[in-house]
């Protein structure tokens with residue numbers, strides 16, 4: 001009576017299974033590293049947007065904002081801008097409403113431009129081109145003597 005030898009690639013007898021314990025551990029470590037890297041990239045690309053209740057108003061001296069001028073600042077954790085025209089003073093978050101990239105104010109064109117997907121907003125924050133679904137977030141503006149106050153007091 002002769003025994004038939006098991007094939008060498010049989011999962012119970014093979015010396016080299018499809019995935020060794022070492023390979024499994026390496027795969028797990030690689031997946032954890034990729035997850036961590038993904039979170040890091042996400043936080044870099046899409047800075048957190050803090051709600052209005054957590055953000056303190058920002059004051060800008062009127063002398064630093066001549067008619068036709070603008071000033072960028074940080075509102076909460078997000079970039080923002082205040083623009084002074086002969087008619088009004090307006091302020092906006094510079095976070096694109098599409099996927100959260102930072103938009104750029106193009107003074108010569110009187111437009112906001114988002115380089116991520118070519119989104120464009122007019123000087124009032126309204127969408128004029130590209131994929132953004134809604135206007136830029138408008139921030140409350142008040143003037144008090146020689147100061148511009150941006151954002152609402154909580």
Ligand code: FES
Nearest residue numbers: 096098099114119
């Ligand atoms: S993130 Fe601004 S257009 Fe897509």
